[in-house]
Amino acid sequence: MYQLNDKIKNLVPYEPISGTYQIRLDANECPVNLPEEIRAQFHLKLDEIAFNRYPDPLAERLVNSFAEYYGVKPELVTAGNGSDELIFLIESAFMQKGDKMLVVAPDFSMYQFYSSICEVECDSFIKDEKLDIDVDALIEKINRDNISLVLFSNPCNPTGRGISRAEAEKLVSSVSALVILDEAYMDFWTESLLDKIEDYSNLIIFRTASKLVGSAALRLGFAVANLPVSRAIKAVKSPYNVNSVSQAFGEVIYQQKEYLRNRQKTIVRNKEMLYNGLKELSAAQNDFAPVESVANFVFIKTTRAKAIWEFLKEKSIVVRLMGDYLRITAGTEAEVSAVLQALKEFFC
Numbered sequence: 341m342y343q344l345n346d347k348i349k350n351l352v353p354y355e356p357i358s359g360t361y362q363i364r365l366d367a368n369e370c371p372v373n374l375p376e377e378i379r380a381q382f383h384l385k386l387d388e389i390a391f392n393r394y395p396d397p398l399a400e401r402l403v404n405s406f407a408e409y410y411g412v413k414p415e416l417v418t419a420g421n422g423s424d425e426l427i428f429l430i431e432s433a434f435m436q437k438g439d440k441m442l443v444v445a446p447d448f449s450m451y452q453f454y455s456s457i458c459e460v461e462c463d464s465f466i467k468d469e470k471l472d473i474d475v476d477a478l479i480e481k482i483n484r485d486n487i488s489l490v491l492f493s494n495p496c497n498p499t500g501r502g503i504s505r506a507e508a509e510k511l512v513s514s515v516s517a518l519v520i521l522d523e524a525y526m527d528f529w530t531e532s533l534l535d536k537i538e539d540y541s542n543l544i545i546f547r548t549a550s551k552l553v554g555s556a557a558l559r560l561g562f563a564v565a566n567l568p569v570s571r572a573i574k575a576v577k578s579p580y581n582v583n584s585v586s587q588a589f590g591e592v593i594y595q596q597k598e599y600l601r602n603r604q605k606t607i608v609r610n611k612e613m614l615y616n617g618l619k620e621l622s623a624a625q626n627d628f629a630p631v632e633s634v635a636n637f638v639f640i641k642t643t644r645a646k647a648i649w650e651f652l653k654e655k656s657i658v659v660r661l662m663g664d665y666l667r668i669t670a671g672t673e674a675e676v677s678a679v680l681q682a683l684k685e686f687f688c
């Protein structure tokens with residue numbers, strides 16, 4: 341009889357929270373669908389697609405549109421089927437037997453998850469009590485422990501904290517390890533290192549269309565790196581990894597500069613409203629501590645996380661439960677008001 345191997349036999353498939361909820365604030369997505377004008381452009385694009393042909397392996401038009409939006413050279417960009425694909429791809433291809441990788445904790449759990457599938461030794465660097473990274477201590481650990489790859493999100497999911505550009509540059513220039521900065525949430529903050537990508541041979545930056553860009557359904561992620569690393573990523577990826585529909589729609593979306601700028605302002609404003617509302621509630625509680633965030637969600641430490649999560653779910657509001665923490669995505673203004681009102685009811 342066929343036996344599954346040890347590394348996969350106890351894995352359970354990813355199962356997102358089931359059921360239909362009126363308000364979904366659990367996955368850090370953009371709270372509104374793309375507007376009619378943009379979707380009308382998609383219809384035109386659909387007519388241009390040769391469905392009988394394989395997609396463009398280099399997703400050239402999509403990559404050009406992305407590169408123009410962010411002001412980077414297109415030859416330094418690789419498109420992926422979501423950043424998820426790129427994380428798995430780079431961990432498996434850039435690491436070999438005996439190499440060690442490092443993640444920080446807490447952080448996006450998929451980094452460590454994929455390392456176990458790749459059978460790569462993966463250590464964790466624990467953040468301080470304010471959930472921040474002590475960059476000097478991180479550098480020391482990377483160099484002392486002979487780490488080949490360090491990978492973390494900046495800003496961080498789930499904490500919403502981030503390290504500054506200066507700190508990120510200090511890290512990249514002080515280690516010979518490959519540093520991957522996952523800037524999935526950098527569209528909501530100011531400290532990107534994208535413009536420095538050519539200054540370093542050991543830096544990869546991930547971006548995604550799933551958050552600010554409001555296109556999680558398309559599964560579009562991007563890796564930006566200097567030319568030799570970028571060529572290696574393109575060499576190891578599967579040839580037709582981004583389907584033609586996502587390529588065509590993604591090309592349109594990154595041309596919507598004004599729409600994306602306005603969306604960014606609205607989401608950041610709603611995040612502030614959420615954080616300020618939570619902070620106000622926390623004043624009367626000694627076990628409810630929202631963490632100031634530079635992303636589109638707020639992380640809250642509370643031992644009552646499970647009870648609050650269940651209470652909100654009863655009201656058809658779903659947020660993310662993570663042990664003694666909750667993570668709440670900034671939704672629309674009405675959704676933020678609703679979750680704050682529901683929390684008020686929980687506490688009274």
Ligand code: PMP
Binds near residue numbers: 522547
């Ligand atoms: N990186 C981080 C830090 C994330 O939070 C997420 C999504 N939750 C991803 C990557 C995955 O992005 P994508 O949708 O592009 O696969």
